Amino acid sequence: MVESRYHHGDLRRALLDAVARAITERGVTAVSVREVARDVGVSHAAAAHHFGDKAGLLTALAAEGHERLAAALEAAQPAGFLEVGVAYVRFAVDHPGHFAVMFQGDLLRSPDEALQAARRRSSAVLYPGAAEVVQPSDPADRTAGVAAWALVHGLAMLVLSGAVPKELPDDPEELTRVVAAHLRRPRRR
Amino acid sequence: MVESRYHHGDLRRALLDAVARAITERGVTAVSVREVARDVGVSHAAAAHHFGDKAGLLTALAAEGHERLAAALEAAQPAGFLEVGVAYVRFAVDHPGHFAVMFQGDLLRSPDEALQAARRRSSAVLYPGAAEVVQPSDPADRTAGVAAWALVHGLAMLVLSGAVPKELPDDPEELTRVVAAHLRRPRRR
DNA sequence: TGTACATCAGTGAACGCGCGTTCACTGATGTAC
DNA sequence: TGTACATCAGTGAACGCGCGTTCACTGATGTAC
Numbered sequence: 001m002v003e004s005r006y007h008h009g010d011l012r013r014a015l016l017d018a019v020a021r022a023i024t025e026r027g028v029t030a031v032s033v034r035e036v037a038r039d040v041g042v043s044h045a046a047a048a049h050h051f052g053d054k055a056g057l058l059t060a061l062a063a064e065g066h067e068r069l070a071a072a073l074e075a076a077q078p079a080g081f082l083e084v085g086v087a088y089v090r091f092a093v094d095h096p097g098h099f100a101v102m103f104q105g106d107l108l109r110s111p112d113e114a115l116q117a118a119r120r121r122s123s124a125v126l127y128p129g130a131a132e133v134v135q136p137s138d139p140a141d142r143t144a145g146v147a148a149w150a151l152v153h154g155l156a157m158l159v160l161s162g163a164v165p166k167e168l169p170d171d172p173e174e175l176t177r178v179v180a181a182h183l184r185r186p187r188r189r
Numbered sequence: 190m191v192e193s194r195y196h197h198g199d200l201r202r203a204l205l206d207a208v209a210r211a212i213t214e215r216g217v218t219a220v221s222v223r224e225v226a227r228d229v230g231v232s233h234a235a236a237a238h239h240f241g242d243k244a245g246l247l248t249a250l251a252a253e254g255h256e257r258l259a260a261a262l263e264a265a266q267p268a269g270f271l272e273v274g275v276a277y278v279r280f281a282v283d284h285p286g287h288f289a290v291m292f293q294g295d296l297l298r299s300p301d302e303a304l305q306a307a308r309r310r311s312s313a314v315l316y317p318g319a320a321e322v323v324q325p326s327d328p329a330d331r332t333a334g335v336a337a338w339a340l341v342h343g344l345a346m347l348v349l350s351g352a353v354p355k356e357l358p359d360d361p362e363e364l365t366r367v368v369a370a371h372l373r374r375p376r377r378r
Numbered sequence: 379t380g381t382a383c384a385t386c387a388g389t390g391a392a393c394g395c396g397c398g399t400t401c402a403c404t405g406a407t408g409t410a411c
Numbered sequence: 412t413g414t415a416c417a418t419c420a421g422t423g424a425a426c427g428c429g430c431g432t433t434c435a436c437t438g439a440t441g442t443a444c
Contacts, residue, residue: 006405007420027295029218032397044398046421054398105350106216127354142354146347147340147371154343158335161294165316165331182336184371195438196387221430233431235388243431 012050014040019061020097028100028107033057058101059109065098066118073125082180084125085152089176092156099156148183155179201239203229208250209286217289217296222246244298247290251297254287255307262314271369273314274341278365281345288345337372344368 008014018039022031033054037044051057069091076087092099101107108115126149127142158164159172169175197203207228211220222243226233240246258280265276281288290296297304315338316331347353348361358364 006422007407011420027293029293029296033399034397043422045400045423048399049419049421103346103350104216104218107218123352142356143367144371146344146353146357147368150343150347150368151336151340152343153346154339154341155335157292157342157346158339161292163312164335167331168335178332179336179339182333182373184373195389196440200387222432223430232389234390234433237432238386238388 008040008042008046011040011042011046015042015047015050015057016061016064019057020095023097023100028104031058055107055109058104058107059112059115061098062102062108063112063115063118065095065102066115066122068095068098069102070118070122070125073122077125081148082177085148085180086173086176088126088149088152089156089159089172093159093172096160099160148180151180151183152176197229197231197235200229200231200235204231204236204239204246205250205253208246209284212250212286212289217293220247244296247293247296248298248301248304250287251291252301252304252307254284254291255304255311257284257287258291259307259311259314262311266314270337271366274337274369275362275365277315277338277341278345278348278361282348282361285349288349337369340369340372341365 015036019031019036022036022039033047034044036057037047047057051060069088072087072091073084076083127145155176159175164175169178204225208220208225211225211228222236223233225246226236236246240249258277261276261280262273265272316334344365348364353364358367
């Protein structure tokens with residue numbers, strides 16, 4: 001029996017979880033603040049209290065997504081180039097709600113500081129050296145980074161929309177390894 | 190001065206153009222049937238007359254998108270592997286409204302015959318040999334096809350969201366050639 | 379050339395609904411003394 | 412240990428709005444005779 005309390009404990013967390021679940025189940029276009037609050041069992045005004053408005057809620061989810069993605073990519077980095085790509089696809093499959101909202105720019109509060117910082121962190125891994133403005137790295141590395149990013153991002157979308165031919169591996173990690181093998185190894189590093 | 194007539198002439202066409210424009214300008218999540226009808230200068234019930242409901246309108250746009258994409262890819266095919274990818278990115282950049290809705294499954298009428306046929310046509314070029322069920326082609330070709338599809342799809346999304354680093358070429362075609370160069374050539378064909 | 383009629387395109391009013399946002403409020407918690 | 416008070420979390424009612432859908436209708440067009 002769930003204890004009903006006036007103070008939820010961690011309502012912010014619960015709302016973010018609920019909106020991610022709602023997006024996964026019903027799609028990013030159908031999500032509403034009221035429905036999410038209903039799922040959590042709280043008044044919809046409570047959601048407004050935490051996030052301001054709908055864009056605020058979704059922006060917070062997108063920022064969290066970029067943070068988690070960045071953490072996953074950073075953790076994979078020591079294992080090398082390929083494993084970063086594997087981690088990318090893994091993230092998309094494990095967090096489809098976050099992933100959907102991260103790239104749906106028109107739903108987000110655009111000049112949001114937390115979101116921008118989180119974005120910077122995840123793209124720092126994807127575009128190695130993007131942070132070092134002073135001394136840009138080898139242009140060839142840049143195109144290699146974009147190629148890798150494009151490939152894993154597109155692959156993630158393929159997997160999420162169920163468009164991968166069935167002869168290929170079901171497991172996202174194995175699939176990524178097989179598909180990314182068609183990428184030439186980057187010249188340096 | 191625009192002549193105002195009771196019969197529009199080609200309202201279906203005009204509505205599809207308007208919804209593509211609306212998605213491009215205001216995003217796929219914000220689009221409404223009433224707004225689109227207003228843009229064309231027609232009652233919103235007229236749109237319902239042509240497309241049944243909102244899902245019908247967006248499904249028709251998605252189907253048209255797949256047809257146009259298929260035509261572009263087929264035209265590029267004789268020029269070889271790489272040019273098909275170039276055509277893919279070109280299509281996404283030229284038809285962002287269509288492109289957005291083609292991959293937003295939750296907005297579409299799912300068992301729509303015209304949409305499915307159009308999808309089949311475009312994926313027949315992307316997954317070469319997908320049509321030949323009887324005699325499946327070399328599995329290695331399949332993974333190569335998926336790799337190429339994933340790369341150009343991801344690259345298109347990068348371009349549309351303005352996330353391509355500015356040292357890389359602005360022109361989508363040139364960009365695609367540079368980035369896709371990191372893909373190993375497929376073994377056969 | 380004219381008339382009758384079927385067909386199709388588009389209208390306009392009406393409906394009920396869920397939405398996002400606002401606001402004065404109340405309940406709970408923690409801290410200072 | 413007790414009391415006063417500030418702070419914060421969450422409530423519930425109200426608002427106005429634009430939406431999607433439905434329906435009986437009217438205007439225009441084309442075809443048969």
